Ligand code: PRT
């Protein structure tokens with residue numbers, strides 16, 4: 604294959620992961636020229652291009668070296684690893700991206716009183732994930748029939764083609780609508796950045812490293828909040844004890860009020876109303892929770 608000097612990222616052309624993946628890349632400072640209904644998007648500022656494909660094709664494209672990276676569900680990546688065959692390059696999950704969360708679960712008809720995997724012995728389970736299901740059944744020591752379907756897995760029990768299913772669940776609404784009930788979780792999934800186990804050692808490798816650093820910043824910022832509040836010196840200790848996790852807060856003097864302090868704290872994750880109310884009770888006032896847009900330590 605002709606050597607490339609530009610990094611190429613595969614992502615879903617149209618589906619659940621498309622918007623959030625593009626949003627994340629944009630936050631990393633990447634912009635692309637082509638409209639999104641085309642297959643290839645040329646990177647304008649940085650030497651990073653996009654290939655828009657079906658999510659199922661993404662791991663294969665990385666393994667073949669057609670793309671350097673891919674944004675794909677962990678469910679698709681792990682299924683590929685289990686079913687691709689020994690001659691295929693193993694892939695790595697470089698980062699978990701925090702969107703597209705769902706789980707791969709066993710679901711059974713509502714009337715079945717499911718207690719343990721052993722009850723699946725000798726039953727037929729319909730799935731689009733034969734690799735992951737097969738591996739789970741092996742670790743559970745259960746032998747069951749795996750019925751591989753490419754879509755509409757949830758109606759298999761009603762049609763009589765399977766006794767249970769193994770499918771992605773998010774809200775659980777689809778299961779309820781089909782008189783099914785989640786019985787066991789095989790895999791907690793979310794979108795991940797997938798790549799080769801060994802990163803290239805050329806310009807693409809340098810760009811990849813830069814991109815990973817920016818991505819870490821974006822992920823950290825997305826989960827961070829800046830908490831600002833005022834407190835008197837004698838309630839400072841009680842207020843500080845209630846602050847959500849993060850580095851040490853910064854304290855600033857308030858002009859003309861020697862007893863008062865302004866406190867600034869970077870919090871990892873949401874700050875809930877309940878937490879704010881507790882902190883207020885401990886003596887804080889004038890509280891603000893602000894989103895963080897960019898962060899460079
Ligand atoms: O065309 P292409 O092959 O690219 O798209 P696709 O139809 O295969 O994928 P898409 O867009 O449906 O999903 C892409 C990825 O999103 C998946 O591989 C998962 O990693 C992730 N994801 C997150 C989900 C869901 N949540 C999800 N709820 N993928 C599918 N579902 C389906 C599930 O299969 C079931 O039919 O939604 C239904 C269940 O949803 P609830 O909310 O009713 O439980």
Ligand code: ZN
Pocket residue numbers: 657658659
């Ligand atoms: Zn797909």
